[in-house]
Amino acid sequence: MQKLVQKAFRYLKAKGKSLDEVEFVVLDLELTGLDPKVHEIVSAAWVTMCSDRIQLKSAMHIINSDVKQLDQSPVYHGIDEQTLNEGVSLEALMTELCDALHDKVLVCHNAYLDWGFIRLNSKALGLEALPLAIVDTMQIEKRRQLKQNTELHQDSLTLANCRTRYQLPDYEVHNALTDALATAELLLVLINKIGAGKPLKLSALM
Amino acid sequence: MTPEVAEVAKFVALQAPFSQLPEAATHYFVSHLEIVYLNKDNQSQWLKSTEPNLYLVRSGQYDLVNAKEEVITQIAEGDYFGFPSLLTGDAIQNRIEVSTPGLIYILNQTSFDYLRREYKAFEQHFVRAHANRLLSSHYQQKSDNWSEKKISELLTRKAITLGPDASIRDAAVKMSEHGVSSIMVTEQESLIGVLTDRDLRNRVLAKDVDPNMAINQVMTAKPKFIFENNRVFSALHLMLKHNIHHLPVLDENYTPLGMLTSTDLLRQQKSDPVQLIGRIYKATSVQQLRLYAQEIPALLKSFSHNIDDISVMGKLLSGLTDALTSRLIRIYQQEHGTAPCAFSFICFGSQAREEQTLHSDQDNGLLLPNNLTEAQRAYFKGMGEFVCEQLVECGIKRCPGNIMASNPECCGTLNEWSERFFKWIKSPTPQAMLNCKIFFDLRFIDGSNELYSDLCVSLERISKNELFFAAMATDINANSVPIGLFQQFKLEKSESKHKYLDLKKRGVVIINDIARLYALKAGVRRANTLERLDALTKFNLISAKDIYNLKDCWRYLTQLRLKTQLNKEGLPGNCIDPEMLTSLEKHQLKEAFYLIKQAQQACAFKFARGSL
Amino acid sequence: MDVKILTFIIVGLSFALYVGIAIWARAGSTKEFYVAGGGVPPVANGMATAADWMSAASFISMAGIISFAGYDGGVYLMGWTGGYVLLALCLAPYLRKFGKFTVPDFIGDRYYSQVARVVAILCAIFICFTYIAGQMRGVGVVFSRFLEVDIETGVYIGMVIVFFYAVLGGMKGITYTQVAQYCVLVFAYLVPAVFISLMMTGHLLPQTGFGATLADGSGVYMLDKLDGLSTELGFSQYTEGSKSMIDVFAITAALMVGTAGLPHVIVRFFTVPKVKDTRISAAWTLVFIAIVYTTAPAVASFARVNMIDTINGKDGNGTLYEEAPTWVKNWERTGLITFEDKNGDGRMNYSAGKISDPNSANEVNIDRDIMVLANPEIANLPAWVIALVAAGGIAAALSTTAGLLLVISTSVSHDLLKRTLKPDISDKQELLAARLAAMTAIAISAYFGINPPGFVASVVAFAFGLAAASFFPAIIMGIFSKKMNKEGAIAGMITGIGFTAAYIIYFKFISPELNAPANWLFGISPEGIGIIGMLVNFIVAAVVLKLTAETPKEVQDMVDSIRNPKGSGEAHAH
Structure with missing residues (x-):
């Protein structure tokens, strides 16, 4: 109960913070499927961003060498057994990820999915993922589109289509890190579109 | 090692200078980048002197604008900016203006310096780019000076024209219809005369001429004109010299484009040297001219601080020399009677190229028609001697090579001049080449333009010789x-x-x-x-x-x-x-x-x- | 000191001299010098022109051809000399008056036709190519001998040297470098000739030694001895040709008119500022060419006598291969002398016939291109003379090649690219295109230099024939007939080329077995057919002229004005 109150308090505090004060961790996970209970994390990649600047120096890309099934991934993400051997254990991956997320704002495109995997995996390993807040670029975009009364098609909210909408460059390579950067760039645009020059509070993104 | 983002690395590796640098350089660059979204709202944040950075455009379009609010260059994908101050340490004066927002890669000074130190080609690329930017900025500055503007930039109205057979009344009606003070008279698209307000007053009303008469009876035939791509300065010079207020502007094919009036020019800023030229054209005595000429050095010195482009200096000085020469010719004619036949006073070398400096000496000559009598020759000999001598008095030195109208060799008929040029062209000895370099830069100063044109036509024909080239x-x-x-x-x-x-x-x-x-x-x-x-x-x-x-x-x-x-x-x-x-x-x-x-x-x- | 080192030193010194002069000329210090002296003196210009004119073919091959073919070889001597006279007297002065710098420009303007111009450009490029091919082989021979490598490697080395000299060195035909090259060349040619003449006949001048009695006390005339030797060995008599009179005439004439249009030499006439000086320098050029050309027959026969004497021995029974003089061994290494002991007596036996023919007694095959170079060695002259000849050969090749490469590269980059195909290229691209064209030319020429020389000979014949049948009539008619129009000229050029090319291709490439006097048209060999092609050209042009429109008035006036001796007074009268 106490934890719940704490969380609510953190949430409220976070909402009031201005964007310049917080650090974003823009994350993308590569997964073997969509169900956190069944499927596994293949790799995690993120870049950090603060004061409207993406820092490539902070880019991370960690591969889970413990992954058991590679049903869909090898074709889509270009990861094979050999790449896996360069990876670390799931525990090491999650430890690193949780450290990175601590007190930062987690940003994902379709955060519901990624966050589901993080929460479940961290719990299983006895770790605690405590981001300051979670921002979902897909949700932001969805709200914006609905507000403009645009009719939403099935895939009009994919990362690639959102980027095209804002004339961001097309990326051909697909891996977790590129997608993380792609999401970060999309976030930059969205912040600008929402703020239109005025300083924003974090709440505007949530 | 920081993992590099494949898409960024791919993009950077394609850009100069990285396309020529080892992979390690690209990796270093990519892993030290920051990415921002440059848009109208945050455009003022970048290019700060306090934080010099190298900027590489990933997407979007931008203008680089200097302190005078002129667009220096347009920037798009793959272009760099911000590097000049990284190289020189000077304060940044330019700013960026967003046309289409997009992503920008930023590299800070420390990382830039590291790459510059490690990779020669990296440094060379930016030093060269900077040099190019400076060169082109010289070019930009040029158009600042109003007298350097092209005449076409001042033209606002289309040409108002009438045929030569139109009546004076028609002309007056058309002029008031369009609210203009002059009209161009054309025949088959080419200009044959000009009719102005003043002509209507002085030649029609005052003389009680029938307004039904054709305008070619009262117009100024064979008017002075200027080409659209000449400089305003030349137009001003021409108008002051001939004391006219209307100057038809033609294109390269001699088709009239419009009329330039003295009011158009007045709207432009006034400047001292230009006034001096005007004063010189009004001088009536040699003493007065000498007095004015004394002002030239000081005037130029003060003026040189105000202009960026030295070619204007050369033009001004040549303009002043032209004015002095013209006036001296007029004074000679006043003292010795009007010239017995057409003549053309021409100049060569630096004066012709309008590159004169205060140290330049005289390079001039007289062009006379063929079949001269001895008396006529004597008259022009006197004119040449007088003009050259008085120019010396006005501070323009004698030519050590004696290329002066006072030298009988430089005071020849059309055939004599052509013959001279032809000799050099036919036998291009080194000495002849030296002469060609001076004499083939020639310009008309005063007298008969037709005579000068004849010489040009003749020269054009005889110089078409590939052995000479x-x-x-x-x-x-x-x-x-x-x-x-x-x-x-x-x-x-x-x-x-x-x-x-x-x-x-x-x-x-x-x-x-x-x-x-x-x-x-x-x-x-x-x-x-x-x-x-x-x-x-x-x-x-x-x-x-x-x-x-x-x-x-x-x-x-x-x-x-x-x-x-x-x-x-x-x-x-x-x-x-x-x-x-x-x-x-x-x-x-x-x-x-x-x-x-x-x-x-x-x-x-x-x-x-x-x-x- | 051994020959190899001496060769390096002397060739190196000659290069240092050329480069030094080039630097001096480029430094800008010459400017005052030129002005003071009124330009290059005619004598110097004459030498420079002679250096341009005398190629490795003249220096190395001509004496070789005469040496082997005897009287028949003289056609080259006569043809090339005649070509020069024709050029100097009939073409250069008129082209100069026309105010055109190149022959294609002249043809293009005179016949007011872009087609005519492009045809002329392609012709010029083709002639230059075949010429350079000859040069490359010459340089290859020199290097292969003195660096003791085979001929192929020699050509590659020559290719690199020419590339550095002509392409990277700025591709400038600097007059004074050419003067130096002529001096090296003529010195290298004359020194051994004088030495050998003194040794063999006691005459200082090779030209008189040529017709004198031998100095061995036998009182036999040198040429008589040579005739005797030739007949003895189964060759035709040295002073009697094997070719028919008409064929000799045709070949000489074809060479003459073919070479008259050589583009790189014409330019030299235009770089002299004064017309009077042009005439004087043309006369000097003739003198300077004559010095070498009149020596050539003497060198040829001395070398022949010496060669036969040393190989077959004084008694004519053949020298033991084991005891063969060093020069034989040296040249064997380059592959230009081959020996096969067919009768197994261990002695070398040189006579007529091919070494591969089992019926022939000949056991030695000698490439004729080595005669001039081997001459001093055969005569046992000191090592420095041998080295000097190498330097001379290279000088001859370089001076000509530089000029020819310039023609090719400017024709390709300026005439074809800038003026015809892509007018908006920048200066940088134009210069680059020029370098690439020169490089390609060198590479292609090197290929021809390495591959069967018989092929090169065919192509050379082809080139001269084509030039004679196309270029020459167009120029002559352009100057001397103001009525000739573009239809006539183009039709003439095309039929001339077509006829000549067909004849040569038929006999050289399609049915080489029929290539014998009995089958020839009027008894004229493919080498000489160009002259018939020229006549065809004239006739076709005259016929077409009658059937087509008249030449525009202004072109006729222009032609009148070049031929009329009226001076400058006319030029600007109104």
Whole structure:
């Protein structure tokens, strides 16, 4: 109960913070499927961003060498057994990820999915993922589109289509890190579109 | 090691200079980048002097704007900006203006310096880019000066024209309809006369002429005119000289485009040297002229601080000399009676090229019609002597080579002049080449324009000789730029053991020579080097890019020449000691010399087939 | 000191001299010098022209051809000399008056036709190619001998040297470098000739020694001895040709008119500022060419006598291969002398016939291109003379190649690219295109230099024939007939080329077995057919002229004005 109150308090505090004060961790996970209970994390990649600047120096890309099934991934993400051997254990991956997320704002495109995997995996390993807040670029975009009364098609909210909408460059390579950067760039645009020059509070993104 | 983002690395690796650098350089660059979204709302945040960065455009379009709010260049994907201050440490003066927002990659000074230290090609790329930017900014500054503007920029209204058979009344109606003070009279698209308010007053009303008469009875026939791509300065000069208020503007095909009025010019800023020219044209005595001439040096000195482009200085000074000459001719005619036949006072060399400096001496001559009588010759001999002598009194030195109207050789008939030129063209000895370099830069000052045109036509015909062009090209190549085999400066030594580079002889002069050769080949009747080069864009002799480069080099060298002339003592005129230059300036100078060398070689190639 | 080192030193010194002069000329210090002296003196210009004119073919091969073919070889001597005279007297002065720098420009303007100009350009490029091919082989021979490598490697080395000299060195035909090259060349040619003449006949001048009695006390005339030797060995008599009179005439004439249009030499006439000086320098050129050309027959016969004497021995029974003089061994290494002991007596036996023919007694095959170079060795002259000849051969090749490469590179980059195909290229691109063209030319020529020389000979014949049948009539008619129009000229050129090319291709490439006097048209060999092609050209042009429109008035006036001796007064009268 106490934890719940704490969380609510953190949430409220976070909402009031201005964007310049917080650090974003823009994350993308590569997964073997969509169900956190069944499927596994293949790799995690993120870049950090603060004061409207993406820092490539902070880019991370960690591969889970413990992954058991590679049903869909090898074709889509270009990861094979050999790449896996360069990876670390799931525990090491999650430890690193949780450290990175601590007190930062987690940003994902379709955060519901990624966050589901993080929460479940961290719990299983006895770790605690405590981001300051979670921002979902897909949700932001969805709200914006609905507000403009645009009719939403099935895939009009994919990362690639959102980027095209804002004339961001097309990326051909697909891996977790590129997608993380792609999401970060999309976030930059969205912040600008929402703020239109005025300083924003974090709440505007949530 | 930081993992690099494949898409970023892929993009960067394709950009200069990384396409030529080892992978490690790209990796370092990519992993030290920051990415921002540059848009209208945050455009003022970037390019801060307090935080100099290198910016690389990933997407979007932007304008780089200088302190005078002029667009220096447009920037798009793959372009860099912000590097000049990283190289020089100078404060940033430009700002960025967003056309289309997009992503920008930012590299900070520390990382930039690291790459610069580690990879020579990286540094060279940016030093070169900076040099190019400086060269092109010289170009931009040029159009600031109003008198340097093209006439076409001042024209606001289309030409109001009437046929010669229209009645005076028609003309008056049309003028009031359009609210103009003058009308152009044209026949088959070409200008034959001008009718102004003042003509209606003085030639019609005052003389009680029937308004039903045709306008060709009262118009000013064969009016003075100017071409649209001439400079405003020339128009002003012409109007002051002939005391006219309306100047028809024609295009290259002599089709009337519109009328330039003195009010149009008044709207432009007034400047002192221009007023002085006006005063000179009104002077009535030699004493008065001398008095005015004394003002010239001081005036130019004060004026030189206000202008950026030295070519204006040359033009002003040539304009002043022209004015003095014209006035002296008028005074001579007042004293000795009107000229017994048509004549044309012409000038050569630097005065013709409008590159005169305070130290330039006289280069002029008289062009007379064929079949002169002895008495007529004597009259013009007197005129030549008078003008040259009085010019000396006005501070313009005698020509050591005696190229002056006072010299009987430079006071010849149309046939005599043609004969002279023909001799040089037929036997292009080195001495003849020297003469050609002076005499083929010629310009009309006063007298009969027709006579001068006849000479030009004649010269154009006899100079169409490829052996002559070959000899000129060979001659151009006998002069070499001061760059050695290993890209080092080749210095000359003065008597006082100063080491120096001669910017004029080994730079500007070569460009002048090259422009002259191409102009002769194309039949361009201009004397000014920049104008010649401009006119050459219409011909396929030399590519637009090479013309642009030559113009840039010419301006850069003249500018540098002026700058050092004002600053340095102890060196021969037009010379600089390269040790005084910053490494960036040295680099630019080498670049300029390199371009000249290339143009020189190309001349030898095109005209002399490489044989010397 | 051994020959190899001496060769390096002397060739190196000659190069240092050329480069030194080039630097001096480029330094700009010459400017005042030129002005003061009124330009290059006619004598110097004459030498420079002679250096341009005398190629490695003249220097190395001509004496070789005469040496082997005897009287028949003289056609080259006569043809090339005649070509020069024709050029100097009939073409250069008129082209100069016309104010055109190159022959294609002249043809293009005179026939007011872009097609005519392009045809002329392609012709010029083709002639230059075949010429350079000859040069490359010459340089290859020199290097292969003195660096003791095979001929192929020799050509590659020569290729690199020519590339550095002509392409990277700025591709400038600097007059004074050419003068130096002529001096080296003529010195290298004359020194051994004088030495050998003194040794063999006691005459100082090779030209008189040529017709004198031998100095061995036998009182036999040198040429008589040579005739005797030739007949003895199964060759035709040295002073009697094997070719028919008409064929000799045709070949000489074809060579003459073919060479008259050589583009790189014409330019030399235009770089002299004064017309009077042009005439004087043309006369000097003739003198300077004559010095070498009149020596050539003497060198040829001395070398022949010496060669036969040393190989077959004084008694004519053959020298033991084991005891063969060093020069034989040296040249064997280059592959230009081959020996096969067919009768197994261990002695070398040189006579007529091919070494591969089992019926022939000949056991030695000698490439004729080595005669001039081997001459001093055969005569046992000191090592420095041998080295000097190498330097001379290279000088001859370089001076001509530089000029020819310039023609090719300017024709490709300026005439074809800038003026015809892509007018908007920049100076930088134009210069680059020129370098690439020169490089390609060198590479292709090197290929021809390495591959069967018989092929090169065919192509050379082809080139001269084509030039004679196309270029020459167009120029002559352009100057001397103001009525000739473009239809006539183009039709003439095309039929001339077509006829000549068909004849040569038929006999040289399609049915080489029929290539014998009995099958020839009028008894004229493919080498000489160009002259018939020329006549065809004239006739076709005249016929077409009658059937087509008249030449525009202004072109006729222009032609009138070049031929009329009226001076400058006319030029600007109104």
